[in-house]
Amino acid sequence: MDIDVIQRVYRRYAQGYDVYFGALLQPGRKAIIEKMHCRPGDRILEVGVGTGLSLPLYPPDVRVTGIDISREMLARAHLRKHRLRLHHVSSLRLMNAESMQFPDDSFDKVVAMYVVSVAPNPARLVSEMRRVCRSGGELFMVNHFRHANPVVGGLERLVAPLSRLMGFHPDFSLENLLQETALDVEERTPVNMLGYWTLLRARNDKIAAEREPSRFGTA
């Protein structure tokens, strides 16, 4: 999916997004923020922040920056920030997570909730998440990945041609992503209904990435 397709799809979704995907995906948002073990002063970047459903879940003593490529989704995140007086949200910016304007090592923790199967180039997205996260920091993702069960996986492949309409790839492969990015995954946890989604926690090992740029997709 190209950026303009994503922008078109999420312009359409923005108004009803919280109704369709709010409660359904909220356990995964809560679980990932718990796994982040936020410490006072942590600089957190959330890429693809959408309408900001996760923002009230962060503790008040961190500093959260959110970015998204959809103006309409982001406008709702702004409203939420102001309505709920979320002072820990330091900025919400319109930005492509695959080519971010932040300097290297700007954040302690970088998180993507339900974004990798939407982004046009997931490996590029992960590479950028790595770049803006400090060495030794942590990367977090929650997403649905292609199901291991052949029947469910087959159904997902069947509806995959509709991904431009749905706004995500239902048959997105975790194995391919790990192969392309060599993410140093330390924890994998099933979340949400029936454990259909997976939470990943990875260490940001920049030294290893510099040693072997081709293996880490940073070449």
Ligand SMILES: C[S@@+](CC[C@H](N)C(=O)[O-])C[C@H]1O[C@@H](n2cnc3c(N)ncnc32)[C@H](O)[C@@H]1O
């Ligand atoms: C399924 S929604 C998830 C929104 C939010 N994270 C949540 O938990 O509800 C995917 C979001 O990722 C955004 N997105 C996709 N690709 C992006 C990119 N390359 N840069 C920034 N945002 C992106 C979309 O605009 C959309 O708001």
